[in-house]
Amino acid sequence: MLAYVLKRLGLGILVMLAVSTIVFTLTNVAADPARTIAGEGATAADVEAARIAYGFDRPIPVRYAEWLANVAQGDLGTSYRQRRPVADVVAERLPVTLALGLAAFALALALSLPLGLLAGLRENTWVDRLALVFALVGQAMPTFWFALLGMVIFVVKLGWLPASGSDTWRHFVLPSVVLAYYATPTLMRLTRAGVIEVMKSDYIRTARAKGLRPGKVVLKHAMRNAILPLVSVAAVQLGFMLGGSIVVETIFAMRGLGYLAWESITFSDLPVIQAVVLLIAGIYVLLTLGADILNAWLDPRLRMG
Amino acid sequence: MTHLQVNLSENRMRRQKVLRRALSHRSFVIGFVGVGIVLLLAILAPLVTWHDPYAQSIIDRRLPPIWYGWFWDDPLATWNHPLGTDQLGRDYWSRLVYGGRISLFIGLTATLVSGLIGTTLGILAGYFGGRTDMVISFLITTRLTMPVILVALATVALFNSSLMVVTLVLGLLLWDRFAVVTRSATMQVRSMEYVTAAKSIGSSTPRILLTEILPNIAAPLIVIATIEMATAILYEAALSFLGLGVQPPLPSWGLVLAQAKDDIFFAPWMITLPGIALFVLLLSINLLGDGVRDLTSPEGR
Amino acid sequence: MTRPIEKVLEVRDLQVKLSTSTGPLHAVRGISFDVAMGETVCIVGESGCGKSITALSVMGLLPKKAEVQAEALRFDSQDLLKLNERQLSNLRGDKLAMIFQEPMTALNPVYTIGDQLTEPLLRHRRISKREAYSLAERILEKVGISGAARRMQQFPHQLSGGLRQRIVIAMALICEPKLVIADEPTTALDVTIQAQILHLMKDLQREFGMGMLFITHDLGLVSRIADRVLVMYAGQIVESGSVAEIFDRPSHPYTKGLMQCLPSGVRAQPGARLGSIPGIVPNLVGGIKGCGFAGRCPAVREACRSAEIALRAVAGTQASRCILPPEEVAKLWTEAVGLEIEQ
Numbered sequence: 001m002l003a004y005v006l007k008r009l010g011l012g013i014l015v016m017l018a019v020s021t022i023v024f025t026l027t028n029v030a031a032d033p034a035r036t037i038a039g040e041g042a043t044a045a046d047v048e049a050a051r052i053a054y055g056f057d058r059p060i061p062v063r064y065a066e067w068l069a070n071v072a073q074g075d076l077g078t079s080y081r082q083r084r085p086v087a088d089v090v091a092e093r094l095p096v097t098l099a100l101g102l103a104a105f106a107l108a109l110a111l112s113l114p115l116g117l118l119a120g121l122r123e124n125t126w127v128d129r130l131a132l133v134f135a136l137v138g139q140a141m142p143t144f145w146f147a148l149l150g151m152v153i154f155v156v157k158l159g160w161l162p163a164s165g166s167d168t169w170r171h172f173v174l175p176s177v178v179l180a181y182y183a184t185p186t187l188m189r190l191t192r193a194g195v196i197e198v199m200k201s202d203y204i205r206t207a208r209a210k211g212l213r214p215g216k217v218v219l220k221h222a223m224r225n226a227i228l229p230l231v232s233v234a235a236v237q238l239g240f241m242l243g244g245s246i247v248v249e250t251i252f253a254m255r256g257l258g259y260l261a262w263e264s265i266t267f268s269d270l271p272v273i274q275a276v277v278l279l280i281a282g283i284y285v286l287l288t289l290g291a292d293i294l295n296a297w298l299d300p301r302l303r304m305g
Numbered sequence: 306m307t308h309l310q311v312n313l314s315e316n317r318m319r320r321q322k323v324l325r326r327a328l329s330h331r332s333f334v335i336g337f338v339g340v341g342i343v344l345l346l347a348i349l350a351p352l353v354t355w356h357d358p359y360a361q362s363i364i365d366r367r368l369p370p371i372w373y374g375w376f377w378d379d380p381l382a383t384w385n386h387p388l389g390t391d392q393l394g395r396d397y398w399s400r401l402v403y404g405g406r407i408s409l410f411i412g413l414t415a416t417l418v419s420g421l422i423g424t425t426l427g428i429l430a431g432y433f434g435g436r437t438d439m440v441i442s443f444l445i446t447t448r449l450t451m452p453v454i455l456v457a458l459a460t461v462a463l464f465n466s467s468l469m470v471v472t473l474v475l476g477l478l479l480w481d482r483f484a485v486v487t488r489s490a491t492m493q494v495r496s497m498e499y500v501t502a503a504k505s506i507g508s509s510t511p512r513i514l515l516t517e518i519l520p521n522i523a524a525p526l527i528v529i530a531t532i533e534m535a536t537a538i539l540y541e542a543a544l545s546f547l548g549l550g551v552q553p554p555l556p557s558w559g560l561v562l563a564q565a566k567d568d569i570f571f572a573p574w575m576i577t578l579p580g581i582a583l584f585v586l587l588l589s590i591n592l593l594g595d596g597v598r599d600l601t602s603p604e605g606r
Numbered sequence: 607m608t609r610p611i612e613k614v615l616e617v618r619d620l621q622v623k624l625s626t627s628t629g630p631l632h633a634v635r636g637i638s639f640d641v642a643m644g645e646t647v648c649i650v651g652e653s654g655c656g657k658s659i660t661a662l663s664v665m666g667l668l669p670k671k672a673e674v675q676a677e678a679l680r681f682d683s684q685d686l687l688k689l690n691e692r693q694l695s696n697l698r699g700d701k702l703a704m705i706f707q708e709p710m711t712a713l714n715p716v717y718t719i720g721d722q723l724t725e726p727l728l729r730h731r732r733i734s735k736r737e738a739y740s741l742a743e744r745i746l747e748k749v750g751i752s753g754a755a756r757r758m759q760q761f762p763h764q765l766s767g768g769l770r771q772r773i774v775i776a777m778a779l780i781c782e783p784k785l786v787i788a789d790e791p792t793t794a795l796d797v798t799i800q801a802q803i804l805h806l807m808k809d810l811q812r813e814f815g816m817g818m819l820f821i822t823h824d825l826g827l828v829s830r831i832a833d834r835v836l837v838m839y840a841g842q843i844v845e846s847g848s849v850a851e852i853f854d855r856p857s858h859p860y861t862k863g864l865m866q867c868l869p870s871g872v873r874a875q876p877g878a879r880l881g882s883i884p885g886i887v888p889n890l891v892g893g894i895k896g897c898g899f900a901g902r903c904p905a906v907r908e909a910c911r912s913a914e915i916a917l918r919a920v921a922g923t924q925a926s927r928c929i930l931p932p933e934e935v936a937k938l939w940t941e942a943v944g945l946e947i948e949q
């Protein structure tokens with residue numbers, strides 16, 4: 001098990017290296033950082049001056065190595081726009097995204113697990129159909145449109161919730177719901193499929209033959225097996241949410257990572273963009289590793305196999 | 306001669322059976338009709354609209370759609386602009402119909418690009434296995450690790466956004482699912498008898514890949530294609546909505562929505578209509594995909 | 607016999623219909639039998655003849671789409687058809703237990719043996735977890751598993767098929783049931799393990815005195831463990847009687863055919879499967895007119911197809927669902943033309 005985890009961590013580091021190379025290439029080869037720093041309307045001489053001042057005249061591999069060494073030490077550079085360490089800028093935005101992401105993820109699970117379970121147990125009944133429609137609508141509903149509709153109803157018409165910002169818990173209600181609904185269809189469908197599959201298995205029949213009550217049969221014997229395929233997908237969803245949903249945070253002007261990313265992109269604040277992409281990739285790598293460990297904990301066959 | 310006839314009629318019967326089953330599959334039919342309607346409207350755009358989608362008119366700004374006349378006796382609602390006009394007085398119906406062209410173009414082109422990349426990688430990994438598989442799997446993992454929207458936004462912004470750039474960037478980003486599914490499907494098919502047979506009569510590898518493997522993994526590929534097409538359309542709309550996708554005055558639905566955002570208080574239909582268009586198209590594509598998956602799955606047969 | 611035979615299971619005219627996409631499937635078409643305490647009744651028959659469905663209807667574990675009717679379905683003098691799901695579940699795993707065919711999949715892969723083994727006790731007895739565990743260890747030793755304490759900590763995938771089947775048996779017996787239904791409990795195991803398990807079940811039966819309904823394909827096995835035999839074909843009992851009667855003088859062409867397919871001397875050996883008689887089993891969707899075996903019977907005649915054939919007493923406790931007199935049946939299949947032996 002330990003060897004497996006170490007192997008996975010090693011792979012994760014390799015992947016992170018690859019991602020960092022891609023990000024660095026995109027932001028330094030595709031774009032001209034000197035021009036960005038010099039600002040719009042700068043003369044050719046200004047740009048050259050910026051290029052030399054920031055060391056952009058040196059060869060790319062040298063700059064990449066230097067950047068990587070800095071990143072490895074936690075130095076993510078200086079934000080062009082805010083003129084302070086990127087690490088500070090990012091850290092400042094983390095709490096809002098974390099709160100939003102966790103709330104949305106919890107809500108998504110709270111919706112999709114019971115609904116998927118019920119739909120799976122009552123396959124082809126009206127409950128199942130309803131759940132299916134709910135999932136289909138969720139899959140086809142563009143997040144930003146759903147957010148706007150929510151705003152029209154709960155902010156404009158009813159006036160129950162604040163329109164934008166991230167100051168009180170009420171600011172988080174609508175964004176969490178929107179984000180949760182985005183993740184729900186996949187999770188629900190997987191749960192449903194898992195439950196249907198597992199309920200057919202022999203060990204469920206054994207459990208019933210022992211006289212166990214239906215609740216125990218389902219919750220103890222079926223559910224744990226049914227959610228096995230869900231774990232890794234849920235981890236990816238959580239990673240997506242913890243990375244900050246650009247769309248949702250931008251629409252609701254929540255001062256989280258996603259909004260920061262959008263601002264940085266519109267202002268060509270390259271160091272911040274690099275940092276956010278790396279951070280999200282890092283979260284993804286850790287979460288998929290966590291999912292594998294959780295899976296091994298849930299399923300002894302993986303633990304010892 | 307008679308042998309041939311028997312074969313023909315058998316073939317026809319089988320085709321009829323497949324057709325009958327497809328027609329009795331509800332989500333397939335709904336999806337097919339939905340996509341068909343959007344596609345027809347997009348192709349016939351000049352015939353079904355009577356205003357230039359770009360023509361502005363100061364006096365005709367923010368006209369309400371026709372049902373405002375029916376229900377609230379709004380005198381401004383006329384059949385001249387059945388879905389009303391936008392903040393620049395452009396006909397909403399025309400903009401939505403032409404916007405459908407953009408969505409479909411992006412959806413199809415990006416899926417083609419990503420399908421080519423993903424299928425090639427997946428087939429190579431699945432067929433050759435070993436080191437090839439290791440490298441390609443690493444590529445897939447790396448790609449999965451990168452947040453699509455963010456990377457797409459950043460890239461599009463760096464390259465100055467245009468329809469072509471958005472399409473290409475999405476195509477270059479959305480190949481992972483193709484690769485994953487093709488890889489495992491190829492692995493399954495690889496050891497089948499007909500592949501071994503083809504190898505033993507000395508067929509070349511590219512020939513085996515194209516004539517033996519590809520046709521046999523076509524069904525899952527079609528399903529993935531519908532998923533990726535919906536995803537590409539959704540991402541384009543999101544990018545454009547955030548101001549970093551297709552640029553004005555092109556009537557991309559995402560962009561139309563973004564421009565309508567400021568009128569959320571006084572003209573809610575302006576955000577409702579493009580959203581519905583997007584929703585209907587995405588729903589239809591998803592239903593179509595579900596239908597194809599059910600119809601081609603072994604239990605469904 | 608001094609004490610009266612205590613009937614633990616009584617089945618009268620059991621009918622089971624399953625709804626399928628092509629129509630209602632009449633899986634069990636009116637079967638009747640009893641099982642007494644300490645007795646082993648064997649149901650034999652080819653695949654698909656309705657053995658498992660019969661067992662599951664006693665357990666109340668049929669799929670929801672199944673429709674069950676019976677003149678009587680009594681267990682331990684309770685009418686099973688009148689019990690609700692909750693009352694049924696009170697019996698299941700306690701007084702009424704079942705052992706399934708597939709030892710590889712009958713146990714839940716994610717819980718330990720100890721956890722699963724103690725479940726029936728914790729469900730049906732008022733005892734603590736600790737007591738349940740020590741009882742479970744004791745029963746593991748009874749089914750011949752050594753190192754019980756360590757086994758209790760293990761997961762199913764860590765055990766061999768034979769061990770798993772012993773655990774499944776232990777799980778069924780842990781509450782000392784009055785009736786055990788064993789649905790092909792040894793089919794998936796290799797021959798030596800099969801013999802051990804059978805031996806074990808016989809011993810345990812002697813010890814606990816329970817009734818056993820034993821379902822199998824395996825004629826050789828029947829002769830070793832059964833007191834009475836029910837031969838099933840297409841949802842009906844076509845012949846019933848004591849082991850001696852059935853083996854010495856099969857009086858239904860189907861039974862006779864099955865016997866004939868066994869090379870002489872194989873009878874008593876486990877692993878001798880039902881031989882294959884040419885022809886196909888009738889479709890159970892829709893009705894069957896007359897004798898269900900008519901399509902494969904060498905002695906078929908007009909009368910067989912025109913009316914329903916009744917189960918008629920032959921001699922002693924033996925009964926057969928055939929219009930031929932037993933002497934005629936004895937002459938059938940003697941050349942055994944075209945019969946293959948399936949091992």
Ligand SMILES: Nc1ncnc2c1ncn2[C@@H]1O[C@H](COP(=O)(O)OP(=O)(O)OP(=O)(O)O)[C@@H](O)[C@H]1O
Pocket residue numbers: 624625626631633651652653654655656657658659660669823890
């Ligand atoms: N869930 C079900 N739905 C529909 N038909 C079923 C179902 N289970 C069994 N059947 C049908 O009912 C008939 C009797 O099945 P049953 O399982 O009792 O056979 P069996 O005698 O136990 O066979 P085997 O020796 O293969 O276990 C078969 O024709 C079978 O196809």
Ligand code: SF4
Pocket residue numbers: 858859860897898899900901903904905906907910915927928929930
């Ligand atoms: S009733 Fe007729 S067909 Fe049926 S077994 Fe007897 S002889 Fe054969």
Ligand SMILES: [Mg+2]
Pocket residue numbers: 657658659789
């Ligand atoms: Mg069976």
